[in-house]
Amino acid sequence: MLDSFSRAVVTADAKTAAIGGADLNALKGFIAEGNKRLDAVNAIASNASCAVSDAVSGMICENQGLIQAGGNCYPNRRMAACLRDAEIVLRYVTYALLAGDASVLDDRCLNGLKETYAALGVPTTSTIRAVQIMKAASLAHINDTNTEANGGKRFNQMGSVKGDCSALTSEAASYFDRVISALS
Numbered sequence: 001m002l003d004s005f006s007r008a009v010v011t012a013d014a015k016t017a018a019i020g021g022a023d024l025n026a027l028k029g030f031i032a033e034g035n036k037r038l039d040a041v042n043a044i045a046s047n048a049s050c051a052v053s054d055a056v057s058g059m060i061c062e063n064q065g066l067i068q069a070g071g072n073c074y075p076n077r078r079m080a081a082c083l084r085d086a087e088i089v090l091r092y093v094t095y096a097l098l099a100g101d102a103s104v105l106d107d108r109c110l111n112g113l114k115e116t117y118a119a120l121g122v123p124t125t126s127t128i129r130a131v132q133i134m135k136a137a138s139l140a141h142i143n144d145t146n147t148e149a150n151g152g153k154r155f156n157q158m159g160s161v162k163g164d165c166s167a168l169t170s171e172a173a174s175y176f177d178r179v180i181s182a183l184s
């Protein structure tokens with residue numbers, strides 16, 4: 001498992017090179033933007049249970065066969081496994097965002113997941129739909145652009161200082177997209 005710092009070391013070492021100006025500049029940016037990153041991680045983590053339950057219920061709402069006999073969220077044992085999996089995925093996305101590196105997500109969560117799902121008959125198109133909903137909710141929470149109309153009773157805004165979160169938003173988006181492509 002690597003983070004932005006260990007990644008720079010491993011990359012330099014592979015070239016037998018000293019840590020250079022460009023690497024150091026990138027790390028400087030990582031530090032300078034560090035509080036934003038922590039806010040973004042917090043925005044996802046502290047809304048995780050809402051995002052997970054909303055994503056899984058949305059997925060089921062769109063495909064109700066999932067909770068009928070033969071569906072992969074039936075019976076409750078599978079429903080529970082599904083909710084747990086969505087929570088696992090979201091948790092690893094927050095770890096990757098904190099580290100600024102996807103390796104923790106790849107190695108500990110995604111490696112072999114597609115094969116596991118194939119063996120168990122877990123439908124990947126439905127999983128991908130749930131990941132897409134968690135992605136939309138998480139990016140909205142990072143940017144505080146979630147609305148009361150969509151959030152309903154559980155509407156929660158982080159109220160963090162407004163600034164330019166575009167880089168962090170696309171980085172976070174890339175981790176969700178990584179989950180989607182690992183299952184595709």
Ligand SMILES: CCC1=C(C)/C(=C/C2=NC(=C\c3[nH]c(/C=C4\NC(=O)[C@H](C)[C@H]4CC)c(C)c3CCC(=O)O)/C(CCC(=O)O)=C2C)NC1=O
Nearest residue numbers: 072073078081082083085088108109120122123126127130
């Ligand atoms: C740390 C990383 C990690 C991951 C990622 C993980 C995933 C994971 N999900 C599993 C099962 C499962 N995953 C699901 C998930 C779903 N079913 C659906 O219809 C939906 C599309 C979807 C939820 C979004 C279900 C229902 C099972 C149980 C399948 C079964 O036993 O028949 C299993 C098989 C063992 C078990 O049931 O616990 C694993 C290993 N386990 C881990 O330790």
